[in-house]
Amino acid sequence: MWIYEKKLEYPIKIRTCNPTMAKYIITQYGGPDGELGASLRYLSQRFSMPTNEAKATLNDIGTEELAHLEMVGSMVYQLIRGVPVKELEKYGLGSYFTQHDHAIYPVDASGVPYSAASFQSMGDPVADLTEDLAAEQKARATYENLINLTDDPDVIDPLRFLRAREIVHFQRFGETLDKVQDELGKKKYFVNKPY
Amino acid sequence: MDMDCERAIREVMAADFTCYDLALYLNTHPFDTRALAVYYSSVQRARSLRENYERMCGPLTAQASTRTLNCWEWALTPWPWEWQ
Numbered sequence: 001m002w003i004y005e006k007k008l009e010y011p012i013k014i015r016t017c018n019p020t021m022a023k024y025i026i027t028q029y030g031g032p033d034g035e036l037g038a039s040l041r042y043l044s045q046r047f048s049m050p051t052n053e054a055k056a057t058l059n060d061i062g063t064e065e066l067a068h069l070e071m072v073g074s075m076v077y078q079l080i081r082g083v084p085v086k087e088l089e090k091y092g093l094g095s096y097f098t099q100h101d102h103a104i105y106p107v108d109a110s111g112v113p114y115s116a117a118s119f120q121s122m123g124d125p126v127a128d129l130t131e132d133l134a135a136e137q138k139a140r141a142t143y144e145n146l147i148n149l150t151d152d153p154d155v156i157d158p159l160r161f162l163r164a165r166e167i168v169h170f171q172r173f174g175e176t177l178d179k180v181q182d183e184l185g186k187k188k189y190f191v192n193k194p195y
Numbered sequence: 196m197d198m199d200c201e202r203a204i205r206e207v208m209a210a211d212f213t214c215y216d217l218a219l220y221l222n223t224h225p226f227d228t229r230a231l232a233v234y235y236s237s238v239q240r241a242r243s244l245r246e247n248y249e250r251m252c253g254p255l256t257a258q259a260s261t262r263t264l265n266c267w268e269w270a271l272t273p274w275p276w277e278w279q
């Protein structure tokens with residue numbers, strides 16, 4: 001289970017609205033390499049991990065991704081807060097406004113709604129952890145693209161924090177994959193299937 | 196949010212972050228006793244900063260919403276994406 005803490009993982013305080021950046025950043029809320037997908041991927045995959053340590057890594061990184069989802073939602077919220085509809089439309093958010101007003105909804109930068117088809121949960125720990133390594137790199141690359149799209153330090157600062165977390169997660173998943181492979185190497189079969 | 200609370204919550208956030216990050220490290224290095232010792236002292240520091248914030252500014256979790264018997268503070272204090 002989870003307990004909510006009434007704070008963000010890292011401060012978000014954006015003083016200047018920017019609907020264009022909101023339209024780009026929302027991809028880390030509901031896009032294929034975003035935080036919602038990351039969280040669901042790890043929290044789903046953890047059930048079938050072969051060791052308690054691997055379950056711990058997936059459980060805790062999946063939980064941290066929920067905190068990142070909240071940070072990204074907060075950024076989008078602050079970037080469009082109070083922006084009049086004409087401005088939203090001018091900067092490419094007319095279609096978004098039609099369906100969601102100023103609310104936060106999981107879509108990618110092109111407006112495509114979140115799809116669980118963007119990740120897998122294979123039950124094969126090597127396949128799953130290898131996907132997780134790639135996912136962290138794709139998220140890191142997306143944060144770098146977003147950083148390159150803005151000059152606002154209020155926006156860049158939390159994006160840099162999120163980028164750095166992807167690098168740490170990549171490191172931890174790499175260590176977890178190594179240990180799982182060592183463990184599986186000791187056994188006669190690659191995976192202990194319960195059937 | 197007033198200045199003292201903002202300073203206090205930033206201290207809690209930084210101290211808690213140290214704990215999360217060390218915990219991720221310990222998940223893949225569960226026998227690193229040096230890191231464990233740092234973890235214990237980080238948790239203690241985070242705990243005391245949290246108590247200080249909650250005493251001064253309001254609850255971080257629903258179960259910490261016990262500062263007053265006059266109202267349910269958990270639902271009345273501002274949400275973090277709206278902190279100004």
Ligand SMILES: [Fe+2]
Nearest residue numbers: 038165166169
């Ligand atoms: Fe991540």
